[in-house]
């Protein structure tokens with residue numbers, strides 16, 4: 001098939017079409033399944049990529065990528081589609097991709113919230129995750145975002161007001177900045193989201209709670225808190241069909257060692273731990289997430305920090321996906337945040353957050369002015385709609401304008417391919433860390449009449465240990481590597497358990513030996529299966 005267009009975003013039907021094109025074009029390495037239905041009944045797809053001629057997908061260590069657990073963050077699903085394309089088109093032509101897809105399995109769930117993506121792309125508004133009415137079944141009184149001037153975008157409204165908290169920036173007349181505490185020199189403005197006010201009392205304009213206030217990335221069981229403490233968390237962990245579909249998929253694919261969850265709104269790579277501190281976290285796990293994360297920084301230019309730092313310094317996230325994956329399941333996880341227009345001003349997310357926290361309003365104004373300048377120069381001004389007068393049915397004369405939110409938090413189409421490409425390079429690099437379980441017959445030694453001792457040497461040639469993390473050991477999530485012997489009828493096992501538990505095998509050079517003594521009726525024969533949940537399964541024949 002021809003390379004799909006990665007300079008665009010994909011609504012549900014178009015995305016489904018591409019996924020189906022993939023499996024038709026690459027039947028030996030790609031398969032597609034529906035892992036659940038969204039609230040509105042759309043399919044949630046999982047793509048499995050591996051060379052099925054070299055083994056069953058579940059018998060190989062696996063690497064997982066998902067996108068669009070947040071609806072409006074549509075850069076994520078295009079990136080996931082690109083990643084799939086990198087693997088599919090590279091298998092058979094690119095040595096690294098060929099080896100990886102022969103030895104490993106790749107699971108890709110491009111869109112966790114198809115309803116959210118559909119709403120964001122078709123109606124131009126902001127959707128955090130899903131579209132179920134939450135936490136209130138009926139919309140509450142107040143201002144609800146809506147496109148009222150019919151330009152297809154939900155922007156901002158400003159109203160000139162001596163008591164307003166905003167004013168026009170000296171650096172750019174389109175930019176509104178916060179009014180300083182000692183500023184008496186107007187004009188000043190009140191600023192709201194573009195929209196209409198339910199039950200307007202003629203005076204007060206307050207933003208109504210979001211109608212669709214669910215955040216699927218707060219609906220996981222680790223460190224979960226109810227709505228009163230964590231907005232968007234749902235009635236209970238896994239209350240949503242979308243998060244339940246993920247949980248069922250992940251728990252029924254215990255071969256996955258590493259996860260990436262794709263987002264936008266920052267340009268960063270967020271690593272474990274979330275609840276623990278770096279100091280409490282097992283040292284070897286910290287080293288691994290730092291090493292892998294640092295390579296991600298080199299390849300993407302994003303900034304690396306921990307969920308714990310996010311929780312301490314930026315915002316608290318209870319019940320998120322990554323906390324469940326690392327702290328409860330003991331698997332590696334990174335949350336990659338792919339785009340933030342403010343990064344065009346030359347500040348990374350940690351610096352921006354520091355400026356926010358320190359109330360560096362001058363610095364933030366410069367960042368916003370730089371973003372506008374970038375939009376003018378690179379996008380021909382497309383992402384920002386200049387302020388224009390509008391007669392609001394409730395508020396009277398207002399001006400409407402501002403950033404197209406889709407492009408503030410998503411790579412513009414012409415830069416989307418570049419974003420996808422650098423992420424795919426990071427995925428390829430991280431995918432190399434897989435535990436590489438190797439097993440071979442070490443010795444078949446005759447010690448008596450038809451009695452033989454058979455030993456097997458088992459190695460882990462990969463970077464990750466077979467337990468993946470020490471956290472998995474701590475949480476009793478790491479199953480031991482096993483070696484099992486199967487004999488023909490009539491042959492008798494004299495010494496050794498038929499299935500031996502060998503514990504975990506360290507990465508880069510870890511070795512174990514398994515041994516059995518058998519009386520054979522004829523020549524030695526049979527099968528030995530060496531198996532590790534996360535490192536794969538190897539079968540040897542005794543001969």
Ligand SMILES: [Zn+2]
Pocket residue numbers: 070073262263264265
């Ligand atoms: Zn997000």
